[in-house]
Amino acid sequence: MKIWKTLFPVILSAFLLVSVSAAAQAPVALDLQPGGKNPTSPVMGDHLQFWSTITNTGGTPIEGLVAWISLVEIDPGNEQPVDLEDWSAHKAVTGASLKPGETLRTDWPMRLIKGGDYRVVVSVTDRGGRQVYTSPTIQFHVRQKPVLQAGRVLPVAAAIPLLFIGLMIFNNTRRRHGNGRL
Template identity: 85%
Template sequence: MKILTNLFSVIASILLSASIAAAALDPVSINLRSDEKNPASPVMGDHLQFWSTITNTGTSPIEGLVAWISLVEIDPGNEQPVDLEDWSAHKAVTGASLKPGETLRTDWPMRLIKGGDYRVVVSVTDRGGRQVYTGPTIQFHVRQKPVLQAGRVLPVAAGIPLLFIGLIIFNNTRRRHGNGRL
């Protein structure tokens, strides 16, 4: 049993070293951070800002760079990518060119539409390449915002039926008094 444990540890170390070495060879480095002005506990309707730094760590220029932000909902039972049409007006940076060692800093504004748990990630590719590189993810929770407020709804919900009841009573009373005069 101890031999299997040691063998597993060696294999895991080799795989980890290979993945670290492969990551070190990536010609692109992507960093993502949340803006310090973002609310600590965001609510639906709030705006968040994310910043990405994309650096050409390779030895040749990157032509026709395309960078985009993705949002994934991770609520249990509702895991799915989110269409950013309503969430963000700034979906991609295209056509940029980065020489070796150059950096592109991009902001990604986002308006929070729906409550839940989410992860955001920035991905990069170029016209000539066949690779897509992704940066680290940032996870955040959006609190539900009550759409209906009881203080506004209750007077209407109670007032309309009372108004109808009052009109019916008024109408019946008027008919009774009107019939007695004839």
């Protein structure tokens, strides 16, 4: 009986370790990396590039692969998923098949629309599977871009009143010279 008390926890630990290892070994490995030419401090209007690598680590082919990119805003009080309609034209890779050991590399271009803090992640599933696998996330900050710049507004703001004053002087001068001839 004493042997069972000692042996039982060892057997249970080994069984749990094998179960966790089997569950942890997903048939898909995902990696997500920022593009090498991405600005270090992006501003609204800039373009970013992300690269995902999807590898079939299982023993059977993956048919009907669907991979997509997701973006979530994480600003305090404004946490929400972002609709990528304006941010990215490349929303999903569909219908791809991967044999065991094969890799699919996909680029995900993104145009920055709004300032704030964001996280991006790539997810993948297959037509027959019931599991969704995700890449590590990448966090980035987008700086606000001033919509109005004094250097462009000031000349226009000063020129319009000067133009009106010039037209008024021109009309008054023309009227005086025109009235004197009659």
